[in-house]
Amino acid sequence: MAAVRLLFDSLLMRGVVEYNPAARAKPPKLVRESSRTPVFEQAEIAAFLASIKPDTLKGIRDKAIFSVLLYSWCRVSALTSLKVADYYERSGQRWLRFQEKRGREHELPVHSKAREAIDRWLEACGLCLNPEAPLFPAFGKDRDRLIFRPLNRRSVLKLVERQADATGILKKVCCHSFRATGITEYMNRGGTIDRAQRIAGHQSSTTTKIYDRSRDRLTLEEIERVSIEGS
Numbered sequence: 001m002a003a004v005r006l007l008f009d010s011l012l013m014r015g016v017v018e019y020n021p022a023a024r025a026k027p028p029k030l031v032r033e034s035s036r037t038p039v040f041e042q043a044e045i046a047a048f049l050a051s052i053k054p055d056t057l058k059g060i061r062d063k064a065i066f067s068v069l070l071y072s073w074c075r076v077s078a079l080t081s082l083k084v085a086d087y088y089e090r091s092g093q094r095w096l097r098f099q100e101k102r103g104r105e106h107e108l109p110v111h112s113k114a115r116e117a118i119d120r121w122l123e124a125c126g127l128c129l130n131p132e133a134p135l136f137p138a139f140g141k142d143r144d145r146l147i148f149r150p151l152n153r154r155s156v157l158k159l160v161e162r163q164a165d166a167t168g169i170l171k172k173v174c175c176h177s178f179r180a181t182g183i184t185e186y187m188n189r190g191g192t193i194d195r196a197q198r199i200a201g202h203q204s205s206t207t208t209k210i211y212d213r214s215r216d217r218l219t220l221e222e223i224e225r226v227s228i229e230g231s
Contacts, residue, residue: 001027038171039213040181045070051167057124058143062159064114064121065136069178071111073200074098076153076175078106085131087118098201106201180211187214
């Protein structure tokens with residue numbers, strides 16, 4: 001609808017039409033209670049991470065990438081922009097500094113499992129001595145040689161899709177599935193929406209609620225209360 005209005009505004013300015021017939025048309029209001037992003041079940045995400053072979057440099061890197069996505073709930077664009085210097089120590093705790101939308105910086109303490117995966121990756125690749133290098137660089141076509149170029153979002157999506165296929169996950173998971181899964185599991189374990197909003201770096205808690213699928217489990221439990229004997 002907005003595109004139609006802009007089209008007629010342009011035609012009006014050029015004198016092609018005498019008025020904009022779409023000027024007062026109101027588009028339908030979309031209210032979405034939950035995201036359509038597929039969420040990993042606990043067994044699925046456990047199998048997904050366990051299926052990564054840590055016997056190659058690429059496997060170690062991929063395990064670190066997926067661990068950061070899952071345990072920090074970061075956007076894939078923030079992940080691909082990470083440098084080695086963005087993984088730093090503060091008061092004995094490791095932190096990650098993410099570059100978010102509109103130039104915002106979002107700093108977050110690193111989950112113990114993500115820290116273990118990142119430390120193993122940096123030890124294996126030797127990038128810890130190069131603070132300006134991408135934290136997760138790409139590999140060459142031979143998949144053995146690092147080319148010190150950051151991954152892009154499409155490359156990470158392909159990694160996710162390939163690993164999901166190898167794990168036997170049929171649903172169409174994507175990079176954002178880790179974000180939705182992290183928020184959902186956090187809420188399932190008694191987390192609060194205010195803290196979830198801060199961890200996710202959302203401007204509004206309304207956005208965070210969209211990713212929270214913990215209510216799906218509660219809804220199913222309530223639906224199952226309806227029991228008809230003999231049916």
